[in-house]
Amino acid sequence: MNISDVAERSGLPPKTIRYYEDIGLIRPDRGANGYRSFSEKHLHKLTFLGRARALGFSIEECRALLALYEDETRASADVKRIAKEHLAQIETKISELQSMHGTLSHLVHCCAGDDRPDCPILEDLGGTLR
Amino acid sequence: MNISDVAERSGLPPKTIRYYEDIGLIRPDRGANGYRSFSEKHLHKLTFLGRARALGFSIEECRALLALYEDETRASADVKRIAKEHLAQIETKISELQSMHGTLSHLVHCCAGDDRPDCPILEDLGGTLR
DNA sequence: GATAAGGCTTCCAGTCACTGGAAGGTCAAG
DNA sequence: CTTGACCTTCCAGTGACTGGAAGCCTTATC
Structure with a gap:
């Protein structure tokens, strides 16, 4: 998926998704053309972030929650x-x-x-x- | 009054008062040494601003309110x-x-x-x- | 008169979570 | 082959301060 697809499906603007990459919340892959390439898993994480942000969690709280989300031994x-x-x-x-x-x-x-x-x-x- | 006096009496930090001058909310006088010099009227305005901010008004709303406060024909x-x-x-x-x-x-x-x-x-x- | 402490000045940078815009590369359709 | 819609990066701005550095001014003490 390109960024606008994942943006539409996650409900987050492309700008925000790039920003989340900037600050290390997600690490999309890159195609040969330099475009970001998102998997279903990336989409899942973005949706998670959007929902956590909608509940008012700060970015740092989201980072912690996301780490716990990914940690099966939490x-x-x-x-x-x-x-x-x-x-x-x-x-x-x-x-x-x-x-x-x-x-x-x-x-x-x-x-x-x-x-x-x-x-x-x-x-x-x-x-x-x- | 110097800035720290008016800061104490208004309840606003000196930094905030300088900032309010920067954005044109107040215009204190200046002494020969370059220090800001505040009158009772300035103090009054700062108190007004502090109280308006405490009620959650934005700076621009405060600016408008302050203008009305000063305008006897409002x-x-x-x-x-x-x-x-x-x-x-x-x-x-x-x-x-x-x-x-x-x-x-x-x-x-x-x-x-x-x-x-x-x-x-x-x-x-x-x-x-x- | 020297000096030290404290207050004053300006200016620059950082906060938080994006958001807008410019300049330029890429891709699909006609 | 051009057009338009994507995509990229980078820079700057938002609101309302806040922290800190570098340097001048004042006051008190020795």
């Missing part, structure tokens, strides 16, 4: 630990965002949103009321 | 529009994260996390079960 505990750490990061981020959301939705609710200059949002940001 | 509707757009982005991000969280916490729950290689997390990522 302990599932190692996978679970990575996943749990990531889950904790997601939870942290969600609660940060929810905190922002709480503050901001309150402010938006308080703002008249008309043609007058008075604005509780700006007042809050400027600290005028604190 | 319409609060303009502020509210920016805030509502940002709020929508936050909501999008939260639901993306919640979706990731849902999937991942399910997988983590299903994984034994022992020394055996069988792992539903990897199976899901690899697409073996789909």
